[in-house]
Amino acid sequence: MKLGDQFPNFEAETNEGPIKFYDWLGDSWCMFFSHPADFTPVCTTELGRAAELHSEFQKRGIKLIAMSCDPVESHQGWIKDIEGLSSSLNEGDFKIPIIADPKRELAVKFQMLDPDEIDKEGIPLPARAVFIIGPDKKLKLSILYPATTGRNFVELLRVIDSLKLTAAKKVATPADWKMGDPAMVVPSLSKEEADKLFPNGYELKEVPSGKQYLRMTTDYQ
Structure with missing residues (x-):
């Protein structure tokens, strides 16, 4: 996808139940960010940091949604580790839906796969993609990190501030x-x-x- 393209609608299972993306998004801005796998070190720190900053995203009218190729049941267990690793999160504080994409359907659709990161079945894992989508359902920003590089969520807040300001x-x-x-x-x-x-x-x-x-x-x- 190119900047300005319509971000596709899709249906998916998450740890918070099934969603239809456009219905879930409504008239909000959104940051959709993918992860290689559950129970992996960099991903755990990233989602912990995103959860710690959740209120800052909310202040800006940004909905967060994550994705991993593991199933919902795995996400539920992983969330306990995410909360446990963070010094500022308590049990139940994690409020970010995580999409389950075990068949890699969304990872392939959105060209997220990292050829250098392979699971035990020899299938590529998702890279660390960031998509920021506007209320008009169009792609406003796209960043692709390799699996070995964790993202800076304070920088992503700064980028969102710029995107929203320059749109207005x-x-x-x-x-x-x-x-x-x-x-x-x-x-x-x-x-x-x-x-x-x-x-x-x-x-x-x-x-x-x-x-x-x-x-x-x-x-x-």
Whole structure:
């Protein structure tokens, strides 16, 4: 899938029961993230961290849904390890549905398989995919990590802040941006349009080329 493509609807079993993806998503944003397998070290730390930050995702209107190729019964046991490993989670605190994909149907559909990670049957396991999907059911971001590299969920929150802001305002976010930092007025806006949309002003950054394309503003909140 390419950015802007319609994310496919699907039905799946999860540890919280069966879902129809579009019905479950509703009008929300969503982060769909896959894992190679249950009871594996990196995955356990990742889902623990996602659960610890669950309230931060909720504040941003983001639904979380995970996926592993193991069955629901395995997920139920694994969740106890996820909660037990985290110093800030108690039993029952884990609130993220985990899709069961034992036949690799979704992993193949979404091109998540990692050719370097093989299970005991010799079948490739899912890589660590991240898909962020908007209320319009379109793909807004896609990142694919190998199985050996755990994800930074604080960085994913930062990315979500940028995606939601730039979907609503005529700005782009610079390197290492975080909410509250100056953003950039998009180059496609004329001076007249920028003056109207950012009445509290913006700063024009001078560059050696003399081109006036770097306009910084905090007038976006």
